[in-house]
Structures are given as structure tokens and as C-alpha cells.
Amino acid sequence: MKIKVALITGGYTGEAEVSYKSASFVQSQLDTEKYDVYPITISLASWFHVDDAGVKHPVNREDFSLTVNEHIVKFDVAFIVIHGTPGEDGRLQGYFDMINLPYTSCSALTSALTMNKGYTKAILKDIPNLFVANSVLLFESGRKDGATLVEKQLHLPYFVKPNAGGSSIGMTKVKTLEELPLALDKAFDAENTGKQVLVEEFVTGREFSQGIFRNAGGELIVLPATEVRTTREFFDFEAKYIPGLTEEITPADLSSEQQQRAAQIIKEIYVRLNCKGMVRVDFFLEQETDHFYFIEINTIPGQTAQSFIPQQVRAYGMKESDFYGQLIDAALQKSL
Template sequence: MKKKVAIIMGGYSSEYKISLKSGNVVHDYLDKEKYERYRIHIFKQKWVYVDDVNAEHEVNKDDFSIQVNNEKIVFDCVFNAIHGTPGEDGLMQAYFELLGIPQTSCGYYQAALTFNKRDLLSVLKPYGIKSAPSYYLNLGDEINEDAIIEQVGLPCFVKANKAGSSFGISKVNEKDRLKEAIEFAYKEDDEIIIEGFLDGTEVSVGVIKYKGETKVLPITEIVTENDFFDYEAKYEGKSQEITPARISSRQEKNVIQAAKRAYDVLKMTGFSRSEFIFIGDEPFMLEMNTTPGLTTESILPQQAGEAGISLSELFGGAIEEVLPKNH
């Protein structure tokens, strides 16, 4: 019997378009012989199954089932391809846990923690995971530019605390641009993290559970034409992503150790992709994504390909990890 897999995509944030692309790639590459694949669009105004002729069928939120041709369909597994809320911040994970439906991303606590950049870096610090000097602001807080610059220096990065795909992020070189950058970040979130600029090689490290093992994928070096790895650089070709990264064996060993330690310390499952910048041989963590991009151009699929894992194997492997072992 084929397993029925709901591929959830879309979401409530600025990242929904990228998520739809990721979800469709998962749909297209999942093994049709093993899985019945259902594209489920999750938006604030509707949760719907979109069939092959693009007709929409409402999702029953009571049990996450659908009705197609008078037949009720329940799912064996959910493949989570939502970037941002509610798929990357723990909401969908908690919902599926309550319903007892296996899903491919990490647990709700891990999702909520990693989605909050400030909390993630604070939790990992005692375990030896380094990060840039930082300053936190909540909406309504007094903005003391001198105190901020004293803490993090210039240039610095002003980031929305809970947003992905580089939405709400600015690089600030002069003090008088700080308020403008803060207002820009507040458009995405009511919490802000301001970080000191780390001048070094940026890399992205994918970690997955594959065939029962925690596997660190080949490392990708990020070389951007823009001032930093922003939305244009990520999605509009303004960057080079070089896999494997051109780093020393010591740097490689250190960043593999840091990425795997972060994954294990947090009791992660599913896919994660963490960004680091090297200062000398030491990796400094920027963030961790738990539903990273899954388009054919995205970093994690590139890394899997370098490791000899096809997209079909990557996506199918994630499902096999969470299905009951005697299925």
C-alpha cells in the first residue's frame, strides 16, 4: 500500500512564494511508486488540497483530512515545506503532534526555539557555539544609538528576530542610518537583534537525519555580489554558492563539529541548515533554519547532490525517518 503524504506549503509570512516552489519540487521528486502525494496549501484565509487540475478541496482542520470524490482521505505523514510561520515556528508541529500525525520537520519546541534567533544563540552559547556580539530591542523600547554602537560596533546588521529569507535585514555602516534600519526590521517583527559585523568567509551547513544517522552534508561557501547575503543574493542569482566550500581542513572540521553539536544539543530531527562566518578558523553561528529551501537551486538540495543523495532519496528519506518502523 502506498503511503499518503500531505506536502504542506505556503504559510502566513513573506516567504510563502518560496515555500510554494519548495513544496512543488517535493511533490515532483517524491517517488510516485511509494507515495500518494497531496499538495496542501496553508494560508490564513484557507487550508486546501490542490489537485492535479488545480481544483481546491477544503482541509478539515479537526483531523487534517480531505474529501475527494466523496472519499475521506487521512494522511500517513506530513512533509513540511513551509518557510516562516506557521510551519517553521512550531505551530504546525504542535498541531500534528496533537493529532498524532508524523511530520518531517523537527519538534514544536525546537522549531519555536530556532525560529527565534536571539533565543537560539543564547541557548547554544553555554555549549561552546560562538556568535557575534549582539544587542536586543523590542517594539516600544528606547533606541539608544550610542549604547548599540558601543555594544556591537559599526558596521552592524539589524535583523527582524523571527523572519527568514533575509526579510527585514539591513547592513548599517553609519550611526545616522540605524533608526531607519530598525524601523525596516519592525515591519517584519516586533523583536529585533542587532549584531556586530563579522568579516570572514560565510558558509552554510546542512545536517539531516538519513537512514537513522545524523549526517552533515558537504559545506557550501556563500560569495555574494551584494553587501551581504540578502534576498536578491539568495533568490535572484546575485550570489555564488560553492559546494564544497573553499575552506581549510581545520575550518571544515571545526564547523562540522559546531553544526553537529548544535543539532544534537537541541535534539533536532529532520533537516536543518545553519549559517556560520569564520573568524580565523573559528565558526560563529548566525542562525539555524529548520525548513530550509528545497527548490532544485536551494542550498540543501545542492549539498545532498554533492553527497550523492538524489532529491527523491532526500525527500523519501525524511518521510521514512518519521513513519512507524513496522509500516
Template structure:
């Protein structure tokens, strides 16, 4: 009998459209000969499953089930592809774990920690991992321009502490830009990071592990046509993404080893992607960790999977079967 899989998409952040596109890729790739697959869209209290005839049915939140053809359907596994809250910050993970429904992502603590960029980077700093100098502001707190300049310098990045897809990020070059950038970041999150600019090459690495297998994917170098790897660069072609990254083999191996180590330090599960800046003297600086990375056709992980000579269908099967 086929297992029933929910591909959960949507969410309550600006990343909802990206999440829906990721869900399309994942839904298309999951092996339909092995699994019965449904897409579940969540936005606020609207939880709906898409039925084969194109209609939708409400999800019963008490047990994450729905009724189709007068039969109640429950899920054996959930593939989480919500970027942002509640799918990337541990909230959905906790709900599913209470219902004893296996899922594709890490547990509550690693999800919550990695979603909080400042807390995660400070935590990893304790393991000797290089991260940029940064400050964190909570809503209602203010900071003087002079403090920003003295503590992190200019240029710097001001961005939401909890969010993705480069929404609300500003590369700040002048003192006059600081306060408007903070205001823009607060539009996406109740916490804001002010982070020192680290010049270098942007490299990203995907990874997944199961009980039987460990795969660190080929690296990608991102060469943005814009000031940085913003939304336009990520999803509308304003960047060159080179996979495998054209860097020395020894450096590539160091980045892959670091990715694998961070995966284990945090207790990750399923596919993750870690972004780095590599300076001119080959020092590796961790930017952030994505525990539910984008999976659209334009996203980096699917590119890396193809470069590794793997089929996304088989990768997803590995991840699903690992939980049984």
C-alpha cells in the same frame, strides 16, 4: 498500500512565494511509486489541498483531512516546507502532533527556539558556541543610537528576530541608518535583533539524521555580489555558491562536527541547515539555524545533496520512513 503524504507550503510571512517554490521541488522529488502525494497550501484560515485535476478542496482542520471523489482522505505524514510562521516556529508542529500525524520537522520546542534567533544564539552560547554580540528589541521599546554603537558597534546588522530569506535586514554603516533599519525590521517581526558585524567567509552546512543514518552534507561557501547574502543574492543569482566550499579539510571537518553537535543539542529532526561566519583566524561563528531550509532549485540544501552524490528522492524517503 501507499502512504498519503502532505507537502505543506504557504504560511503567513513574506516567505510565502519561496515556500511554494520549495514545495514544488519536494513534490517533484518524492517517490510517487511509494507515496500518494498532495500539496497543501496554508495562508491564514485558507487551508487547501491541490487535487490531481488542478482544482482545490478545503482542508478539514479538525483532523487535517479532505474530501475527494466523495471519499474522505487523511494523511499519514506531513512534509513541512513553510518558511516562517506557522511552519517554522512550532505552531504547525504542535497541531500535527496533537493529531498524531508524523512530520518532517523537529518538535515544538526546537522549532520555536531556532525560529527565535536571539534566544537560540544565547542558548547555544551556554554550550561554548561562538555567536556575535547582539541586542534584542520588542515592539514598543526604543533604543538610543549611542547605545547601539557602544554595545555592538558599527557596522552592524539590524534584522527581524523571527523571519527568513533576508526580508527586513539592513547592514547599518552609519548612525543615521539605525532607526530606519529598526523600523524596517519591525515591519517583518515584533522583535528585532541588532547584531555585531563579524567579518569573514560565509559557510553553510546541511544535515539530517534518522534512526539508521547520519548525514552531514558538504559545505557551501557563499560569496555575495551584494553587501551580504540578501534576498537578491539568495534567489536571483547575485551570489556565487561554491559546493564543496574551498576551505582546508580540517576546518571543514570542524564545521561539520559542530553542525552535527548542534543538531543533537537542539533535538532537531529532518533536514536542517546552519549558517556560519568563519573569521580570518579560522574561528567559527554561528549565525543561525534553519529547521525548514529553502528547498527550491536555487536553494543550498539541494545543491549540497547533489554534491554528496545523493538523490533528493532517496533522502526524502529516508526522512519519511524514519517516522514509522
């Protein structure tokens, strides 16, 4: 009997469009001999599945089931590809825990924690060979005094970004103090990002992104790193999703020592945060010091054909279909 997979897509933020593309690619790679895949859209308005005939079927939220042609469909596993809320911040994970439905991502606690960039940095800051940029975490209650606090504690230039956002939405590089208030407003007002803002001192160096996952056998696999080189001021939303603005090199040109050091750091991050499934860690390699600086962790990384993780899976010598199968198998084993 085939495994019934709920492929969860959509979401409540501007990252929904990326999520739809990720879900389409994952579905194209899943083995149809082994899996029955049902794309499920979750939006603020409704939760639903659209069948091959174009008929829309609402999700029964009591047990996350569908009724299709008078037949009740219950799922064996949820494959979550929502970037941002509610699929990456622990909300869906908590719901799935309550109805006892296995899922492919990190737990509710880990997902909620890692969506908060400031809190994540606080937990990771003492990992050997990992560095974190000086930063200030601002809350809505202190919004009017935010610029003054940043000026007192940090040195220009700054990165200003929503503390719980993704895809570089609401992010600004600030070179002068005059630019700071507008950048703070942009980050605070980014849709569904929690009204918290993280301001960090800028780190000059090469930028990398690297995936890691735990396979069905329980082994931690670190994928080859990708180096990101962009013609933009930084790796912003346009650089990520407009072709031609960014060069992505997989595998990245790192020495053997740098590769080993990065792999050890990323494994420690994964274990420290009690991650599950696949995650992606973004970091800088500072030019003058050769130090790895943590940027952020993504627990639901993009899964289009051009996204970092599929690139790295191919560079590792693995087929995407086998990779996604490993994630599903690991999620099912975790539920036993």
C-alpha cells in the same frame, strides 16, 4: 499500499513564494510508486488542496483530512516546506502533535526556539569552537530607546534583522549611526516576524551554509558545506533569489581540519537543540582568527533545485528522491 503524504506549503509571510517553489521541487522528486502526494496550501485565508482537475478541496482542521470525490483522505505524514510562520515556528508542529500526525521537521518546542535568533544564540554560545557575535535583542516595548541601547553596547558596523524572520527579509547592514533608526523600523515592521529585532556586530569573513539530517537508521549525516560569495553588500533577499548576484560553491573549499571542526560543531548544534529531520546551519569563518561564528539555523530550509540542501545532497552523492524518502521514513519511525 502507498504512503499518503501531505506536502505543506504556503505560509503567512513573504516567504510563501519560495515555499511554493520548494514544494513543487520536492513533489517532483518523491517516488510516485511509494507515495501519494497531496500538496496542501496553508494561508491566512484558508487551508486547501487543489487536485489535478483544478478543483479546490478545503482541509478539515479537526483531523487535517480531505474529502475528495466523496472519499475521505487521511494522511500518514506531513512533509512541511513552509518557510516562516506557521510552518517553521512550531505552530503547525504543535497542531500536528495534538492530532497525532507525524511530520518531517523539528518538534514544536525546537521550531519555536530556533525561530528566535537571540534565544538560540544564548543556548549555543558555550559550544566548543563555536563563536557568536556580540548582539542586542530589542522588543517592541523598548523600540523608541533601541538605537540608544545599541549605540551604547555595540561597535559599528551592525547587522539589523527581525529576530524571527527568514530569507533576509527586513535585514540591513548599518555602517553609520544615522542609518540605524530606519534599519530598526524596517526590521520591526517586517510582516509576521514578531516585533522583535536582533542587532549584531558585523563579522568579517567567508560565509557558509551547511546541512545536517538524521536518516531513517538514526545516523547523523553532515552534508558538504556551501560557500556563499555575493556581489551585494551581504547575502540579502535579492542575493538569495535573483540569479547572477551570488556565487555558490558546493562543496566549499575548506581544509580537512576546518571540515572536521565544522562537522563537529554542527552535530553539537543539532543535538543541543534536539533537532529532527533536516536543518541547515549558516556561519561565518572569520578571516583573522579562523573562528566559526554562528549566524542562524534554518529548520525548514529551501528546497528548490538550486537551494543549498539539494546542492549538498547531490555533492554528498545522494539522489534527492532518496534523501526526501529518508526524511519521511525517519518521521514515520519517530511516531511508532
